[in-house]
Amino acid sequence: MLKVAKKINIITLGCSKNVVDSEQFAVQASMAGFEVVHNLDEIDFNIAIVNTCGFINDAKEESINMIFQLVNLKNSGKLEKIIVFGCLAQRYMNELKAEIPEVDVFCGNYDVSELLNLIEADFDKKHKYDRILDSPGHYAYLKIAEGCNRQCGFCAIPLIKGNYVSRAKSDILEEAQVLASKGVKELIIIAQDISYYGYDIDKQLHLPELIEELSKIKDIKWIRLHYLFPFLFPESLLDIIANNPKVCNYIDIPLQHISDNILKKMKRGATKKQTLELLSKMRQKLPDATFRTTMLVGYPTETEEDFNELLEFISEFKFDKLGVFTYSEEEGTSAAKKYTDNISEEVKNHRADILMERQREISLSLNSLKLNQTLRVIVDDFDGDMYHGRSQYDSVEVDGEVVFTSDVDLVAGEFCDVIITSYDEYDLFGEKK
Numbered sequence: 001m002l003k004v005a006k007k008i009n010i011i012t013l014g015c016s017k018n019v020v021d022s023e024q025f026a027v028q029a030s031m032a033g034f035e036v037v038h039n040l041d042e043i044d045f046n047i048a049i050v051n052t053c054g055f056i057n058d059a060k061e062e063s064i065n066m067i068f069q070l071v072n073l074k075n076s077g078k079l080e081k082i083i084v085f086g087c088l089a090q091r092y093m094n095e096l097k098a099e100i101p102e103v104d105v106f107c108g109n110y111d112v113s114e115l116l117n118l119i120e121a122d123f124d125k126k127h128k129y130d131r132i133l134d135s136p137g138h139y140a141y142l143k144i145a146e147g148c149n150r151q152c153g154f155c156a157i158p159l160i161k162g163n164y165v166s167r168a169k170s171d172i173l174e175e176a177q178v179l180a181s182k183g184v185k186e187l188i189i190i191a192q193d194i195s196y197y198g199y200d201i202d203k204q205l206h207l208p209e210l211i212e213e214l215s216k217i218k219d220i221k222w223i224r225l226h227y228l229f230p231f232l233f234p235e236s237l238l239d240i241i242a243n244n245p246k247v248c249n250y251i252d253i254p255l256q257h258i259s260d261n262i263l264k265k266m267k268r269g270a271t272k273k274q275t276l277e278l279l280s281k282m283r284q285k286l287p288d289a290t291f292r293t294t295m296l297v298g299y300p301t302e303t304e305e306d307f308n309e310l311l312e313f314i315s316e317f318k319f320d321k322l323g324v325f326t327y328s329e330e331e332g333t334s335a336a337k338k339y340t341d342n343i344s345e346e347v348k349n350h351r352a353d354i355l356m357e358r359q360r361e362i363s364l365s366l367n368s369l370k371l372n373q374t375l376r377v378i379v380d381d382f383d384g385d386m387y388h389g390r391s392q393y394d395s396v397e398v399d400g401e402v403v404f405t406s407d408v409d410l411v412a413g414e415f416c417d418v419i420i421t422s423y424d425e426y427d428l429f430g431e432k433k
């Protein structure tokens, strides 16, 4: 068993789902008497515990670079132990063990008891639902499931995380209660795919009722939904978003593409017609909602026609927020097995640039419609001069901000009304009313 020192740095890479795992482990480690820091820049600690990402090449590189930085610290005697877990380790366990022997332990997917065992600590049941938040404290991610039952051709997540497992509703509600008691006002609902919640249990889609129950928690003011999926979609959710004042008018629904030729080859399960029907139903029920999506360009065999169809689609639909990825071949995925990665990096990047340039124009014109509007804003931060916050139309880290002045002092997590006086393609600017 490891002779452990007292200061642990939990280094979290990758997605918001990793953040939740690290936050849960942090509270358990601190209950076991360790001083816990959760910080990429910290250099004074005895044990490094790295939560890695193994989704796509860039993310893998970032995780491996971080591990080597820690190996250098260890080799220079500034660090005693390195423990690596998460998606990269789950996916490449044997290769990593062989190539980086300086790492003391590689663990696969997050398992709190396994990690605690490595630092000779026991799971503290009293703090089962507790977390040390890696955020300012007024918002928190709430993970409702793990794994994925979709078969998207480009995606390695089902290979890493396995099949979809919904968390028990009672556990999710307990955790939300604990978060609310810690001052969290905004819950950001996440999973690989939240639309599917409950379907693995009884072939019913239970997300709508879960959201309704979460909204009954008094101190929770905003509930934001991330990672909706366009196929097997719980349509009654739209009425809840429309009628429940706590549920943000915010639709995050990664679509990846729109041409049937590519959607079919991506095995997305939804056709162009089904996608357009769902989106128009959403717009009818939620005319004021913000739409966020991500697109993937350069998928094997993507033709100029497929790409132009995608460009035309985003130009017509006008998403408020759009992220673009270029296809990266991931071994073990059905796309890697079936197709040659035949689109050059140059063409992939060129197509991504064209989409982002079009989106910049769209975001600018959509933000101009917010001029002179009054928005309810949650305060995130004060930079000594301006307050930074978000309306229900902006999520943390991935979207723009509302940057504003105030003649009274405000604190993070406070809500206020801001009148919008100017804008650019990302942010809105204003004054507190």
Ligand code: SF4
Pocket: 148, 149, 150, 151, 152, 155, 156, 157, 158, 192, 193, 229
């Ligand atoms: S929905 Fe598709 S892209 Fe998302 S995690 Fe599942 S397989 Fe991957």
